[in-house]
Amino acid sequence: MNDKQQQINVKDVTGPVRSHRPTDDGHIYVRAQTGKWQKLRKYLGWILMSMFILGPWMTWNGRQALLFDVVQQRFQIFSTTIWPQDFTLLALVIMISAVALFFVTTFLGRVWCGYVCPQTVWTFIFIWFEEKFEGSANKRRQLDKSAWDFNKIWRKSAKHIAWLAVSLLTGFTFIAYFVPVKELALELLTFSSSFWVGFWVLFFAFCTYGNAGWMRTIMCTHICPYSRFQSAMFDKxxxxxxxxxxxxxxxxxxxxxxxPKELGLGDCIDCNLCVQVCPAGIDIRDGLQYECINCGACVDACDQTMDRMGYERGLISYTTEHKLRHGVSHVARPKLIGYGIVMTVMTAVFIYMASSIMPMGIEILRDRNQLYRETSEGLIENTYTMKIRNKTLDTEIYRLAVEGIDDVTWIGPQEVEVRGGEIISLPISLSTDPYLLSSPVSDVTFVLTHTGLYESDSKATLRHKSKFFSSIN
Known part of the structure; x- marks a missing residue:
């Protein structure tokens, strides 16, 4: 191959632009910005933060409504208790969330990162404290360059104390989803918690302090894989x-x-505000960059500048490549429709599976020593072990019965009480006259009935098939 054949044609779509990055030794001093997109981001952030903090304190029927109890191997979500055998539901939730993220990214870009990602929400909360104690971006820059005097010490100390308080609250709240919140709070206040509980609270507090206070966009650009593969979901x-x-x-x-036309200029007055308000420290005028989190801060800054100059808004905006080229954007496109169909189908499957979770479980084990036994009365007897699981958190009473063989005698209790979350093993036997059997192997069905539910309720009765062996040739 010659040099001309090896060349790759590169098209410049950005025009003659130059970068402006407001960094000092790698630190980005984010300028405060207001506007409709920042209001939306702020409201969403506070709503999500409030939901996160209040989540463990919500109760349902006298119990913690959201508790992912790893030790007891059960997840309590309001009235639904998910046990290990139901964990396919959690895997399905994760897959639905992933496809939903792909769908939203294909349609609206990285709005997840800019508006609801925990890293973004906590980072902006930390920046808010930074502004309250240290002032605007310029004042923070000056403060960092100044000598260590009383003013600098108390401002820096107050900021870090606030950061640590938010971090500890975050660590405590996160662990409260896995350990009963009231028990956790009491143990931490009395310093009586176990080593591992205390360790994980401090660990997540440390991660929050480091990520939102120090690393910030480093997490987004160098650690989070989403910023790297997001472009695969983008189109025009x-x-x-x-x-x-x-x-x-x-x-x-x-x-x-x-x-501006008489001066030979465009609408951009090169005020550099779009760069100063960017939490990632990029210049959006350089074109689309993987560091951009679609937070819209530069859009608000530019729109306000356009208003002051008397120009039309939208020099920087949420738009598509087709619109920028004066084309027509197509919302209903194959990739987006495909993601939507997959997400809808998976959501429907999840709803069906979640609504089909039974409040109890039953398992039948046959006696491994012998298939059957002939009693002194000439009856054929089969022995089983019935395992009954109460998948609720309340004590329940169940009735037991069998179907499939006429005139069968049930040997054992036919009504049992099982405490919440427990499994009991119940030995029972079935016997019948061999002359009533038409085959050496008969199908039988054990029936477990929840006495606390109406018989018409689809979840009131659970059936389990088994076999009854006899000596008939």
Missing amino acids: DTFTVSYDVERGESRGPRPRKAD
Whole structure:
């Protein structure tokens, strides 16, 4: 191959732009920004944060409504108790969440990262405390460069104390989803918790402090894999935060009342606010970059600048590549429809499986020593071990019966009480006259009835098939 054959044609779609990154020794001083997208992000963040904190404290029928008890191997979600045999539901939830993320990303880009990702929510909370104690971005920059005096010490100390308080609250709340919250709070307050419980609270507190306080966008750009493979889900109809190069270039400052066309300029006045408000420290005018989290801060900053200049909004906006090229965006496209169909089908399967969870379980084990026994009265007797699981957290009473053989005698209790979450093993026997049997192997069905439910309830009765052996040739 010659050099000309090895060349790859690269198309410049950004225009003559130059980067501006507001970093000092790698630190990004994020400028505060208001606007409709920042209000939406802030409200969503506080709603999600409140739900996270209040979640372990919610009760249902006198118990913690959300408790993922690993020790007892059960997940309590309001009135539903999920046991290990039902964990396929959790796997299905994870798969649905993944497909939903693909669907949203294909349609709206990285809005998950910009609005509801825990890393983003906690980072902006930490930045809020930073602004309250240390001031605006310029004041924070000046404070970091100043000597260590009383003013700097108390401001830095107050900020880190607030960060640590939020981190400890986060660690405590997260573990409270796995350990009963009231028990956890009492043990921590009295310093009587086990080593591992205390360790995990401090571990997640440390992770929160490090991620939201120090690492911030490093987590997004270097550790989180989503920023790397997200581009595989983008297409020319994906809504992303984009800069209109055709309208904005050439950029440059100008008097407010000047006509940019007479000056040979575009609408971008090169105020650099879009860069100063970016939590990732990128210049959106350089084109789409994997660091961008679609938070819309630059959109709000640019729209406000356009308002002050008397220009039309939308120089930076949530738009698609097709729209930027004056084309038509297509919402209903094969990839998006495919993700939607898969997500809908999986959600329907999950709803069906979740609604079909039985509040009890039954397992029948035959006697391994002998298939059958002939009694002194000439009857054929089969012995079984019935295992009954109460999958609720309340003590329940169950009735036992058998179907499939006429005139069968049940030897053993036919009504049992099982405490919440327990499994009992019940030895029972069935006997019948061999002359009433037409085959050496007969099908029998054991019936378990929940006395606390109406008989018409589909979850009131559980059946389990087995075999009855005899000496008939």
